[in-house]
Amino acid sequence: MATVFTDPGGFMKARFSKVSDFEDEQLCPGSEISSGYGFEDIVGKSSALRRVLDQVAIVAPTNATVLLHGETGTGKELIARAIHKLSSRRHRNFVCMNCASVPSGLLESDVFGHERGAFTGALMQKKGRLELADGGTLFLDEIGDISLELQPKLLRAVQEQEFERLGSTRTIQVDVRMIAATHRSLPEMVRNGSFREDLFYRLNVFPIEIPPLRERREDIPLLVHYFVSKASRRMGKQIRSIPDYAMEHLTKNPWRGNIRELANFVERAVILTRGDELEVPTVAFSSSPELCITPSSTFHQAESGAIIAALKEASGRLSGRGGAAERLGLKRTTLQTKMRKLNICRADYGC
Structure with missing residues (x-):
């Protein structure tokens, strides 16, 4: 079984009464997206x-x-x-x-x-x-x-x-x-x-x-549909369903990076999807999806994943309190050397 998207015309819209750039944003069917309040781009019903x-x-x-x-x-x-x-x-x-x-x-x-x-x-x-x-x-x-x-x-x-x-x-x-x-x-x-x-x-x-995502798990399916819809339209893909097993994994995952981490993960899944059903790499689920190492992973892949995760958490910042270097326990120069070697650009993970 899979969660199926309805016709886009049946999606709810979340908007302010004032016309905005988000007015035509199509969201997941049946979701309660705080439309009664008039909040834009805030998805959930918890x-x-x-x-x-x-x-x-x-x-x-x-x-x-x-x-x-x-x-x-x-x-x-x-x-x-x-x-x-x-x-x-x-x-x-x-x-x-x-x-x-x-x-x-x-x-x-x-x-x-x-x-x-x-x-x-x-x-x-x-x-x-x-x-x-x-x-x-x-x-x-x-x-x-x-x-x-x-x-x-x-x-x-x-x-x-x-x-x-x-x-x-x-x-x-x-x-x-x-x-x-x-x-x-x-x-x-x-x-x-x-x-x-x-x-x-x-x-x-x-x-x-503001509650962390783990305290509002009932919102995760709504957020997943929203991010899939948004990413698939941007990439010109037609994704019509999400497997139930995938949604179960997504809902149970701790998401220590909260909504930002979920959005990035869903976008990666949309990129990997070749048909009309979302392909979620469930092997990636662990206490931290970004840091997971599969048997076929190389050391460089694991190191790259750790650096990317730290950059995302630090909004692209390398040095200073809370920066990626501090999170990884590295000197800034050491981190920069590793990033050049692994072809990682911090601008891709900034605010």
């Missing part, structure tokens, strides 16, 4: 997800600061975008910044901007993300990676809605809604002195916990 969407619906119309907490790959940016889209700021900019992906020396300039000549290489004036988000929403992902030195300035920006560009004494006033996200435990960071307590409380006005 009670865990519904609790999150209930909270989003409550806080979105306000200007309250929101702190999203959840494991890597759980869809924190999607939730942040939903909050923005359902707010009165939806017609203004949604500016996204991953604090972990910017070198600490450049982070202040990226957030607050700089004046010409503020530092070596500052050849012209540059507006920061905070200024670009004026009137809209600024989403600071991985807020736990901001240095202690920069946190007081960010606290002032969040609390007073004012700041100065790097190299300037002129105070700039803004009207920005802040949404922050992290996979770290900020209370623990406050206790060990690596995160300011006052900044934590200012960000933690309305906390939302």
